[in-house]
Amino acid sequence: MAVAARSIHGTRRLKLQVFRTVVFVAAAVFFLVPIGAMVEFSTRGNSGQRTLEYWKEILAYPDMVQAIVASLELAAITSVVMLVLLVPTMVWVRLKLPRLSRIVEFVCLLPLTIPAIVLVVGLFPMYIWLGTNVSDSILTLALAYVVLVLPYCYRALDAGLGGIDVKTLSEAARSLGANWLDVMWRIIVPNISNAILNATLLSVALVLGEYTIANNLLYNNLQVELVHLGRANAGVSIAVAVASLLFAFVLLVVLAFIGARPRRMHRDPVAMLASPAVSSQK
Amino acid sequence: MTDRSGVEVRLENLVRRYGTVTALDGLSLTLAPGELVALLGPSGCGKTTALRLLAGLEEADGGRIVIAGNDVTGLPANRRNIGMVFQAYSLFPHMVAWENVAFGLQMRHVSAVERKKRALDMLDLVGLARFANRYASQMSGGQQQRVALARALAIQPQVLLLDEPLSALDAKVRSRLRDEIRRVQLEVGITTLFVTHDQEEALAIADRVGVMQSGKLEQLGPPTLVYSRPATPFVADFVGLTNRMQGTVRGGSVEVRGTSIPLVQPDVSDGPAIALIRPEAVSIDGNGGTDEGPLVGTVIAVAFLGAVSRVTVDLGDTTVLAQLPTSSASQHPAGTRVRLALRTDPVLIQREEPAPTAS
Numbered sequence: 001m002a003v004a005a006r007s008i009h010g011t012r013r014l015k016l017q018v019f020r021t022v023v024f025v026a027a028a029v030f031f032l033v034p035i036g037a038m039v040e041f042s043t044r045g046n047s048g049q050r051t052l053e054y055w056k057e058i059l060a061y062p063d064m065v066q067a068i069v070a071s072l073e074l075a076a077i078t079s080v081v082m083l084v085l086l087v088p089t090m091v092w093v094r095l096k097l098p099r100l101s102r103i104v105e106f107v108c109l110l111p112l113t114i115p116a117i118v119l120v121v122g123l124f125p126m127y128i129w130l131g132t133n134v135s136d137s138i139l140t141l142a143l144a145y146v147v148l149v150l151p152y153c154y155r156a157l158d159a160g161l162g163g164i165d166v167k168t169l170s171e172a173a174r175s176l177g178a179n180w181l182d183v184m185w186r187i188i189v190p191n192i193s194n195a196i197l198n199a200t201l202l203s204v205a206l207v208l209g210e211y212t213i214a215n216n217l218l219y220n221n222l223q224v225e226l227v228h229l230g231r232a233n234a235g236v237s238i239a240v241a242v243a244s245l246l247f248a249f250v251l252l253v254v255l256a257f258i259g260a261r262p263r264r265m266h267r268d269p270v271a272m273l274a275s276p277a278v279s280s281q282k
Numbered sequence: 283m284t285d286r287s288g289v290e291v292r293l294e295n296l297v298r299r300y301g302t303v304t305a306l307d308g309l310s311l312t313l314a315p316g317e318l319v320a321l322l323g324p325s326g327c328g329k330t331t332a333l334r335l336l337a338g339l340e341e342a343d344g345g346r347i348v349i350a351g352n353d354v355t356g357l358p359a360n361r362r363n364i365g366m367v368f369q370a371y372s373l374f375p376h377m378v379a380w381e382n383v384a385f386g387l388q389m390r391h392v393s394a395v396e397r398k399k400r401a402l403d404m405l406d407l408v409g410l411a412r413f414a415n416r417y418a419s420q421m422s423g424g425q426q427q428r429v430a431l432a433r434a435l436a437i438q439p440q441v442l443l444l445d446e447p448l449s450a451l452d453a454k455v456r457s458r459l460r461d462e463i464r465r466v467q468l469e470v471g472i473t474t475l476f477v478t479h480d481q482e483e484a485l486a487i488a489d490r491v492g493v494m495q496s497g498k499l500e501q502l503g504p505p506t507l508v509y510s511r512p513a514t515p516f517v518a519d520f521v522g523l524t525n526r527m528q529g530t531v532r533g534g535s536v537e538v539r540g541t542s543i544p545l546v547q548p549d550v551s552d553g554p555a556i557a558l559i560r561p562e563a564v565s566i567d568g569n570g571g572t573d574e575g576p577l578v579g580t581v582i583a584v585a586f587l588g589a590v591s592r593v594t595v596d597l598g599d600t601t602v603l604a605q606l607p608t609s610s611a612s613q614h615p616a617g618t619r620v621r622l623a624l625r626t627d628p629v630l631i632q633r634e635e636p637a638p639t640a641s
Binding site: 174177178179187 | 338360364
């Protein structure tokens with residue numbers, strides 16, 4: 001009986017293993033083949049040999065370099081503004097106005113239901129006014145991007161806040177003398193750091209991949225420049241596309257690594273023993 | 283080490299409303315310096331609201347809070363210098379035990395070296411110096427609450443507030459930690475307000491117990507007095523077990539099944555009433571045999587509680603609980619006929635519809 005049960009169990013596990021491998025390989029092929037093709041294309045020389053000519057040429061297009069810098073700046077600004085807006089608001093709603101949580105959630109998820117092109121129609125008059133009266137810098141796009149990333153970041157942060165007892169932790173900190181800034185900075189933020197990293201990653205990825213809004217509002221960000229360049233020099237355009245993909249990938253790995261980092265190693269108990277304050281305890 | 287001279291705390295006519303619900307209805311309570319007062323009551327009686335108002339975590343709709351002679355009613359929680367231990371585990375998950383304890387000192391700009399030393403001293407006080415480098419997730423519930431106690435005391439607060447700190451723990455840890463809290467409180471000498479719904483907890487460690495109902499204090503007094511001389515039927519009912527026995531008031535005493543028992547408040551009109559009689563005031567006078575009588579009945583259950591046992595006796599029209607030494611209770615197993623006797627200590631009466639069974 002036991003042997004039969006074990007054998008059935010073993011077969012099931014084997015099947016699951018095979019299934020997993022197949023799914024993994026299929027997903028890998030799905031993602032890696034196009035990237036591989038892009039790498040192949042961007043390193044293909046005229047006479048069939050491998051060359052990094054197109055990669056080196058990226059720097060020869062100042063507009064592209066400018067667009068890359070602008071997109072990175074936009075990603076940073078959007079992430080910071082999003083966090084500064086969302087984290088305190090969500091914590092405050094949880095603590096003081098829980099009955100508003102549904103409304104806040106609805107408002108935050110709204111951009112998901114509005115197509116980017118509709119958003120552009122709404123934003124256009126505002127950007128004309130902004131361009132005339134405040135600034136026509138591409139960095140003003142961050143305003144639109146904050147709205148764009150709101151639903152994704154809301155979800156990520158909500159999951160993080162759901163994982164801790166915000167009310168008790170902040171009340172404990174308050175009773176110990178912490179003001180609201182300390183509560184936020186020293187208690188809430190460290191305990192939702194993973195959620196903050198996830199939200200940041202999402203907003204960076206979205207901003208780096210954004211085309212519709214920038215193009216229609218007549219700004220040249222990375223994606224818009226990629227399309228322009230694609231028409232003039234396909235090789236360089238693909239090289240930049242691969243580079244931006246690699247950048248996003250590296251960012252993902254770095255953030256995942258930071259997120260999964262184990263808690264600080266405990267100090268050596270022997271060192272604790274040596275501490276005069278506790279030596280009497282041992 | 284923490285300030286050893288406690289301060290006086292006065293809650294004066296505190297009112298707190300949530301919409302149409304009045305959670306606190308003019309609560310007044312004075313805690314003497316270094317005293318441990320337990321607020322006891324059923325869920326929703328306002329005891330936690332009182333504590334949260336004192337902590338500054340909620341604002342009062344009326345009344346005053348005075349700590350050491352200073353009116354702190356309008357002061358935010360972080361400026362009240364009050365230590366608090368919460369019902370839910372409240373250690374900061376990203377800090378190890380000593381960092382948790384040192385947090386309040388950090389907020390008070392104590393130097394890094396000094397705050398680590400004091401944090402370790404406080405952990406020593408609660409017997410957890412060895413766990414200084416553990417995260418909350420690496421400690422048991424009891425250990426976490428002890429660290430929370432050390433954390434609350436590390437800031438040398440004027441008042442210590444305990445909001446049902448033991449309710450999430452299992453029975454054995456609970457009673458051990460309860461004694462531990464009392465030991466530390468006495469050692470530090472801090473004025474303490476302890477909120478609980480567990481009467482055993484309140485009676486065991488408090489200098490005085492306040493029993494609350496519907497936002498009001500029903501009785502405040504030493505545990506022995508609250509238990510033996512409950513001021514109201516609610517207190518009698520809520521604190522300890524009570525037999526509700528039908529009787530007749532006549533001339534300042536109540537006659538219950540042939541026994542005349544004096545009243546706590548004798549100036550009541552004559553007539554039918556329910557006498558509230560503690561199980562320990564009921565004893566077994568001997569075997570009932572085939573006798574008939576108002577206090578003769580059949581044992582239907584014997585609950586062994588250690589040194590004492592609780593015997594349930596069916597008197598025909600009602601059941602009565604009697605608490606006896608286990609040695610004598612064991613002579614009357616379920617099914618035997620017994621004759622009960624009522625001790626003639628003064629009792630409270632209630633003028634309501636009689637309840638059919640012992641509560």
